[in-house]
Amino acid sequence: xxxIDSYLTYVRVVRRYSDRTxxxxxxxxSDYLAYVSRQxxxxxxxxxxxxxxxxxxxxxVAHMLDDKSPKSxxxxxxxxxxxxxxxxxxxxxxxxxxxxVKLVTKPKTEKRIPQFYRKDAMEEYFSLSQHSLExxxxxxxxxxxxxxxxxxxxxIIERVxxxxxxxxxxxxxxxxxxxxxxxxxxxxxxxxxxxxxxxxEIPLVPLLSEEILLYLKAVEVMCGRKRxxxxxxxxxxxxxxxxxxxxxxxxxSALGEVGNIRRQKSPxxxxxxxxxxxxxxxxxxxxxxxxxxxxxxxxxxxxxxxxIARLKDSYERAHPRAKNGGKHGD
Numbered sequence: 522x523x524x525i526d527s528y529l530t531y532v533r534v535v536r537r538y539s540d541r542t543x544x545x546x547x548x549x550x551s552d553y554l555a556y557v558s559r560q561x562x563x564x565x566x567x568x569x570x571x572x573x574x575x576x577x578x579x580x581x582v583a584h585m586l587d588d589k590s591p592k593s594x595x596x597x598x599x600x601x602x603x604x605x606x607x608x609x610x611x612x613x614x615x616x617x618x619x620x621x622v623k624l625v626t627k628p629k630t631e632k633r634i635p636q637f638y639r640k641d642a643m644e645e646y647f648s649l650s651q652h653s654l655e656x657x658x659x660x661x662x663x664x665x666x667x668x669x670x671x672x673x674x675x676x677i678i679e680r681v682x683x684x685x686x687x688x689x690x691x692x693x694x695x696x697x698x699x700x701x702x703x704x705x706x707x708x709x710x711x712x713x714x715x716x717x718x719x720x721x722e723i724p725l726v727p728l729l730s731e732e733i734l735l736y737l738k739a740v741e742v743m744c745g746r747k748r749x750x751x752x753x754x755x756x757x758x759x760x761x762x763x764x765x766x767x768x769x770x771x772x773x774s775a776l777g778e779v780g781n782i783r784r785q786k787s788p789x790x791x792x793x794x795x796x797x798x799x800x801x802x803x804x805x806x807x808x809x810x811x812x813x814x815x816x817x818x819x820x821x822x823x824x825x826x827x828x829i830a831r832l833k834d835s836y837e838r839a840h841p842r843a844k845n846g847g848k849h850g851d
Contacts, residue, residue, distance in 0.1 A: 522566060524614070528546075549599070550603070570616035593630075594628035597628050601622055637796075638791070643687060643794065646776060662742050670743075675771075675774075678755065682771045682772065683775045686791040690792050692716075695714065697765070701748060701752055709725045716816070740756060740760075744760055772786055772788050773787070
């Protein structure tokens with residue numbers, strides 16, 4: 522369908538959605554097209570647009586929930602959200618008069634409390650990695666183009682990735698998209714381009730500032746030249762921009778040595794961890810919203826559940842009656 526290709530180009534170029542989001546939208550639209558074409562092949566954009574009606578969409582939702590491999594309510598809602606965006610695009614091009622997705626009831630989902638690492642676990646990681654950090658940099662600068670230099674760089678990039686994600690509360694895509702010029706060492710702020718191409722500034726704490734400066738000096742030695750401000754802030758050993766799987770592996774490798782971290786090791790959990798710590802320190806919700814780049818307070822309020830869950834856990838471990846199962850007695 523030409524209209525599908527046109528829409529994917531629009532969200533990629535104009536809306537500046539990430540490659541991952543564009544890929545998800547592509548999959549959703551392909552899945553829906555296959556479903557509505559099950560009896561009669563769709564041969565034109567106009568014919569495809571006509572399938573976007575309440576009856577067909579409700580049938581599609583039932584199909585996703587009752588299929589041999591049923592999709593979760595959360596996945597179904599993701600499909601509906603993607604289809605709603607596409608319907609708005611069809612309206613702009615005169616192919617639909619209204620958005621039928623708004624009239625389709627979404628399946629209820631259980632609210633998930635974001636995972637996070639406890640403050641003491643993160644302190645353990647930074648303490649363990651700090652001991653060898655300076656020696657690692659010295660060894661790398663002397664032997665950066667050897668096998669041992671490659672190993673040293675892996676430890677360096679792992680540490681600076683974790684430090685940056687945790688200190689700034691970044692999304693993985695935001696970390697990957699950062700340029701050297703985005704770090705303003707004079708003003709001690711970092712400029713971040715978030716979802717929907719929205720810019721925000723985040724305070725740069727002294728420890729992270731020093732670590733990034735040390736990293737940049739090491740990369741210049743590795744590249745054998747002074748890099749321009751428009752080049753990526755963080756790069757692989759061969760000087761290429763980072764990519765999602767690389768960041769995931771770096772975080773998993775770095776946190777794998779911390780005994781107190783047993784849950785999923787991912788960039789997004791580091792983001793959740795900062796938000797949860799800020800919430801526990803009674804940071805105003807609006808301030809956390811701005812730092813994380815959320816479009817609404819509703820997205821930020823989920824971290825209040827993390828704080829309540831943490832309080833409940835502490836209560837059950839410490840309170841005498843909770844430890845006794847609520848029974849009377851000594």
